[in-house]
Every structure is written in structure tokens, then in C-alpha cells.
Amino acid sequence: MGLFGWLKKRKQEKLKNKQTIGEYLDDMERPALVVPVPYRVTTSEEARGFVENALSQICIANKAVEDAKDEYEGVTNSLRDVQIIAAIPEEAKAELATAAERIRELSAERANFQKSPNKIPEEQYLKMESYGENIRDMMKRLDDDEKYAVVVENDMHALEGEKSEIRYEIDEAQDKLELYKRLMGWVVGALGAVVVFTVINIAMLEGQYDMWIYGMLASIGIALAGIFAKQQEERREMHFQERKLNRAISLLNKVKVRYVNIRNSIDYQHMKYGVQSAYELNHIWGLYLEMKREREMYRNSSRELHDAETHLISILSDFQLLDPRIWVHRSEALLDDREMVEVRHDLNVRRQKLRKNMEYNRQVAENTNQSIKEFAKMNEGFAEEIMSVVSLRKV
Numbered sequence: 001m002g003l004f005g006w007l008k009k010r011k012q013e014k015l016k017n018k019q020t021i022g023e024y025l026d027d028m029e030r031p032a033l034v035v036p037v038p039y040r041v042t043t044s045e046e047a048r049g050f051v052e053n054a055l056s057q058i059c060i061a062n063k064a065v066e067d068a069k070d071e072y073e074g075v076t077n078s079l080r081d082v083q084i085i086a087a088i089p090e091e092a093k094a095e096l097a098t099a100a101e102r103i104r105e106l107s108a109e110r111a112n113f114q115k116s117p118n119k120i121p122e123e124q125y126l127k128m129e130s131y132g133e134n135i136r137d138m139m140k141r142l143d144d145d146e147k148y149a150v151v152v153e154n155d156m157h158a159l160e161g162e163k164s165e166i167r168y169e170i171d172e173a174q175d176k177l178e179l180y181k182r183l184m185g186w187v188v189g190a191l192g193a194v195v196v197f198t199v200i201n202i203a204m205l206e207g208q209y210d211m212w213i214y215g216m217l218a219s220i221g222i223a224l225a226g227i228f229a230k231q232q233e234e235r236r237e238m239h240f241q242e243r244k245l246n247r248a249i250s251l252l253n254k255v256k257v258r259y260v261n262i263r264n265s266i267d268y269q270h271m272k273y274g275v276q277s278a279y280e281l282n283h284i285w286g287l288y289l290e291m292k293r294e295r296e297m298y299r300n301s302s303r304e305l306h307d308a309e310t311h312l313i314s315i316l317s318d319f320q321l322l323d324p325r326i327w328v329h330r331s332e333a334l335l336d337d338r339e340m341v342e343v344r345h346d347l348n349v350r351r352q353k354l355r356k357n358m359e360y361n362r363q364v365a366e367n368t369n370q371s372i373k374e375f376a377k378m379n380e381g382f383a384e385e386i387m388s389v390v391s392l393r394k395v
Helices: 003-016 021-029 044-086 090-115 122-131 134-205 210-273 278-317 324-328 331-335 337-378 380-394
Strands: none
Touching: 044 324, 044 337, 044 380, 090 278, 090 331, 122 134, 122 278, 134 210, 134 278, 278 324, 324 331, 331 337, 337 380
């Protein structure tokens, strides 16, 4: 044998007694209890401590066996039910398949409902639900208020424009009155000059310019009369425009009050319904109705699913199944033989693991009990203490 052959043989010998991965994982699944090794003690406290620890491990192992027994019995019953289902007559199997198919359809339908996101927040949904059919009148009122607010706002803008036009007319009239006032001053100044000239003419020139003076006086008089007439006309126009302005301001104030009130009402309704407009409220109401229909369908589907499950359980109960309810959640196996094979395989694997676990814990209890006996033989001087602990545990 060469060097490489010798190394290979040595490696095989090392691996011979080594656990496989499967064995290691099986051990990991079992309770990590170690059987206490007996030894000689020198005090009664040590003796009691060893026995109490050993008895505690026996209790744990026995409890694990009892728990596994219940589960083992349940798995065995399920395997028995699988055999009963396999032996069901074809006519009954058809009815069973129909019930299982109905459960599958309704379960998928309900799952889709559960996955679908809410179209509106739950708070908004509850708010719409609390208003009920009254929301239609509320929507109409909000819509009417918003339309009226637009009309009032347009009226307000129109009155603002009219007020500006009137102010412009008043300013124009004031400018004209100022102009006529200056013209009047100039004409009066000219009249004064003519008067002075007339006085001088009378005193020194002896009436050589009488006709000219009379003409000037007549012209000045006509001018004064015309300017005065224009002043009166502009004053009347300005007073008329001022009355119009006061009327426009009065109407504008009334419209502003209406606008403020309607806007306050609209803002309150927006806050109350959690919307920005009647259009949005109408849209949310539509989404609420869709959600309500979906939830009603979900409730109906849930009731139908419950009825289908009850029907399936009733069919299986007629064949004396030990646990017919569990097949509600295994309806796929009633429709597909491959699924039933998987169920049977899973149950067999579970039962095998439970059996291994029970065997392991029984062995632990047995070995630990044997360890107590060996410990008692090794420490006969503490027999009384050991028996007192054992007796107390049995009680």
C-alpha cells in the first residue's frame, strides 16, 4: 500500500463513526438533556442535589413524552382520516370535490378583497357612512353655495370697476372746475383792466374809445356768463357722480358682506367634509359607494365561505372522520391527488419525528433512572437522604 492509499484509509476510518448532517440535525431537534453520570459524594447536600437534578430531568423527559403522545395521536388520526377519504365512494367524492372547489374559489375571492387597498382613508369612509343619504343634499348645498360665491364675486368685481369709473368722472369734473376757476380769474382780471382803462379814458381821453370799451365789457360779460354756466354744469355733474359713487359703495358693501358670509359657509363645509370643493366631495362619495359595495361583497363572500366550509365538514362527518374541520384548510388535497400525497407524506414525516422524540425521551428517563440506582449503590452511606428525595418526588 502506497502513501496515498494509507492516507485514504486513515481518512475513511476517521469518518466511519462521524455523524451525518441528517443525524446531526435530528439530534438538534431533540431536547438537549444529558444523563447525569453517578459519582461519589461526601455530603448529604451533594447527594440530594444529584438526585433532585436527575429526577427533574426524568420529569422533563416524561412531560415531553406525554406531550408528544397527544400530538402523535392527532397525526395518527389524520392519517386514518386520509385513508377514509381515499375509500369514499365516487359519488360522494364528486360532492366533496364540489364543496372543496367552492371553498377554494371563495377563499381566493376573499384574499383579493383583503389585498385591495382602500380607495379612501378609513376616517373618510366612516365620515361618509355617518352622513348616509343626507350627503346628497349636503353636496347640492355646497355646490349651490360655490356657484353663488362665484356670482357674488363677479358682482363685487363689477361694482369695484363701476366705483373706479365714477371716481374717474369725479376727478375729471374737479379738474374742469379748477380750470374754469382759473379762467374766471383771468376774465375778472381782464374786466378789471377794462374798468381801469375806462376810468382813464373818461378822465383824460374824453370818450374816444367808448365803442371799444363797451365791446370789451360785453365780451367779458358773455365770457363770465359762459364760464359760470359751465361751472354750474360741472358741479351738477360732480354731485350726480358723487351720488352714484355713494350708491355704488353702499351696494359694494352689501355684496362684500354676502361674499364674506358665503365664503365662511363654504370654508366650514370644506372643513366638515374634509374636501376642497363640491366636486371632490362628489368624487369621494362615489369612491365610498364603491368601497361599500366591495365590503358588502366581502361580507357575503365570508358568509358563503362559512356555509361552504360547514357543508364540507358535514359531508366528511358522515364518513366518521375524527377531525373533519382540519380539511377545510386542506381543501386543495381533496381536489388534487398530488396534494393528498403531500399531506400523507407530511403526516408520516411528522409521526416519525414524534416517534423518535418519544423514544429519545423514554431512553433519557430510563438511563437517568438507572443512573440514580447506580448513584445510590456508590453512596450507600446517604441512602436515607436519597430515598427521602425520591419519596418526596413520587408524592
